[in-house]
Amino acid sequence: MTARKPSVSATLTRQLAARILGGDLAPGEQLPGENELATQYEVSRTTVRNALQVLAAKGLISVQAKRRSTVCEQDQWNCLDQEVITWLGETEISQDTVKQLMVTRLIFEPDMAALAATHASAADLAAIEAAWITMKQAQKQADGALFEKGDLAFHLALLRATHNFFLQSLGNALAAAMMLSFKQTLEHDVSLTALAVEQHQAVLEAIRLRQADTARQRMREILLAAIQKSGELHQADLLATLGQR
Template sequence: MNKLTSSISESITRDLALRIIRGELGVGMSIPGENELAQQYDASRTSVRNALQVLGAKGMLLIQAKRRSTVTPREQWSYLDAEVLSWLEDVGIESELVEQLMLTRLIFEPDVAAMAAINANGHDLAAIEDALDTMQSGQQNGSAAEFERGDLAFHTAVLRACHNPFLASVGNALSAAMLLSFKQTLEEDLRLTQEAVQQHRDLLQAIRMKQPDTARQCMRHILVSAAHKHIWREIPEKYQHFL
């Protein structure tokens, strides 16, 4: 597939995805066939077919031989796919989805921090500290992009410090979702992130001192603080046992 065909295919993929997310193409609805879509987008059948295959691979379409593709229920979508998350963000992330993302992080990341405190070596500690420096620089310079970059690097470095290939694979899948989570919980006024920077510094110290229980609590505190400010005024009772 040449670059032009690839670009056209990507444009069709995105447009169809956004129409599905908005509900213009509803669950169970058969979408137009390749010929009709090719005319609609003034594109080749090859570009259309590639777009449909991509959406099928991401769980957004059910593709069956000699039958029109149909829109699948949302629970079948690949929510840890970076493109799917980007499309959702373009349309507007629903509050319920942000809540479920934070809950996923609460289930996963505190124990990751504890494991990092047990297994981190000097190289890992340097990577975590470098990421913290980037966060602090972003906070001081009022740069949301720099702060987000440091935040993601920090949590990724903590994950790598576990030295567990299975956790690393899960973390790689979660990385796009974590970045989306950071964007949803980042303060508009970066001067207000000073507390968050200190919380991350406390976590680094717990990992450096090989204190897994403290590291677990520090990570939980980071997540709960963000959730309190931007998602839950009070943590729902049904989620209390994750705290």
């Protein structure tokens, strides 16, 4: 089945989002007027207006009647929106952004693993193990895409195993954030991910044995190892941000 081609409005939205998220259009800066954007991108004013409305709904710009749209400050961006995270992944990501992503993961995922150890069902354990097997196979085959798929499946299976519907409602956003950070911290040579496979197995076994504290610590070790692999992030800086050592 052929993938549906994005609409003209969706394409323009993505292009403008890339300029904002990539820093070409800085917070506080005004966008060109509707007529100018329509001419520049060779689209209708209706298309421009639709694109601006989407960007405004996601907190990237502020739209006011009879005034040019203005790029919002970063703290107004809806970074839990899956599209925003996806667009962010298509830009050159700053180390500060990667740092904030990893801090977010350090806040959520160790405790998610602990909750999974307490609440996981047999079906949950099977899903976590299946994802780990995919990671192991990918590592042996040096298949980066398959490894990312298994890694994401593993973390999402943990999320479902918490049986906490508030956390699960964040699933899509967390998945996109995880994929974004994977791209920054995964080894270019997938054959070198043997340690990561072992670490994920340790989390699986802790959950299987209902060892919540161990699961929390093993997940924390996975994230700290990922930070170390990035080469430009420093564990001490991130832990200081969290008030930890």
